[in-house]
Amino acid sequence: MVGNERLRAAMATRGWTHAALAAVVGVDPKSVERWVNLGRVPRKVTAVKAAQALQENAHELWPALRQPRSARAVSPELVALYEQRADLPVSVFIDLLSSARERIQFLVYAALFLHEAYPRLNTLLREKAEAGCRVQICSGDADSPNVRLRGEEEKFGHGIESRCRLALLHYRPLLDVPGIEIRTHGTTLYNSMFRADDQMLVNAHVWGVNAYGAPVWHLRHAEGATMFKGYAESFDAVWSTAREVQQ
Incomplete structure (x- = not known):
């Protein structure tokens, strides 16, 4: 929690x-x-x-x-809705990851804000893996046409490609850690996802808007509901096509 x-x-x-x-x-x-x-x-x-x-x-x-009461009636999985990612302190992401016991999953293009605001991120992921948690990091392939297109749409130019490469540099020290897997993907990223066991932060992507200005919803799996399951299956589908990063 x-x-x-x-x-x-x-x-x-x-x-x-x-x-x-x-x-x-x-x-x-x-x-x-x-x-x-x-x-x-x-x-x-x-x-x-x-x-x-x-x-x-x-x-x-x-x-x-801020969310209407009816939102909870529509989906029991919706814990909170944030107008933009910039509204969330990084501690929300770190607390979520710290709560994981079995699984941590990232589906992003770069998400450098985590390393930039929390330099101990690699240490946390290493500790989680050593405790038996499976860590799967799926980062953007800087050479993918979809990554380049996202940069153009956000008027970010080649910056997003550079950030994808920098993200991999941050994660490279974890490549030899048992329990941590790192892959790159070239899919069109509709949402960035940060999962810890049965909870997930989903950062929506809005055309022409940088991810920090787009909404985030906090989901928690609920029996019989489908939102969390849908995003989890989306991760698995991208992961199955992603390329393993070599040491």
């Missing part, structure tokens, strides 16, 4: 304990603890009270409040 790092930081900055905030808002301290450590989202009225006490914006502390 991913914690709420924004809420944790806001409370720490102003010296609020779980018990103190709970007393002001009128809930049990365990509820506040679940907001912080498990990423639970309170009712809107309660969230507004908490945000006022913390002198913060409720929607910034809990971006999921």
Whole structure:
């Protein structure tokens, strides 16, 4: 389960304990603890009270409040919806990966923001693999026509090709780690995906918009639902056609 790092930081900055905030808002301290450590989202009225006490914006502390209530009824797998990837602190991605026990999967073109903001990423992936977690990283093939086209569409020129090559340089030290597999793909990337066991962050791609400006939805697998399963199968399909990176 991913914690709420924004809420944790806001409370720490102003010296609020779980018990103190709970007393002001009128809930049990365990509820506040679940907001912080498990990423639970309170009712809107309660969230507004908490945000006022913390002198913060409720929607910034809990971006999921922006989504209409009907969205949860349509899909029980939708945990949260973010307007753009830039709204998410990298800690959300890292907390998700840190929670993995069996499987980590990346389907991206480059996703350099992870290494740039969290230099310990390779160490985390190595530790996960050593603990028995299967790590599959599927990065963009810099020589693929689809990668070059994406650069043109985003008016990024050859920059995206360079970023794909740089991404591989970051991952190369992991090539000899048992349990870690790295491949490159040349598919049209409709979404970037970051999976940890039964949870997934999906960064949608919008024509002409860089990925950091496009929406992200946080999914959690639910029995009988199909969204998570569809993205997971999409990863498997791309992975089966991707080329293994040699040492």
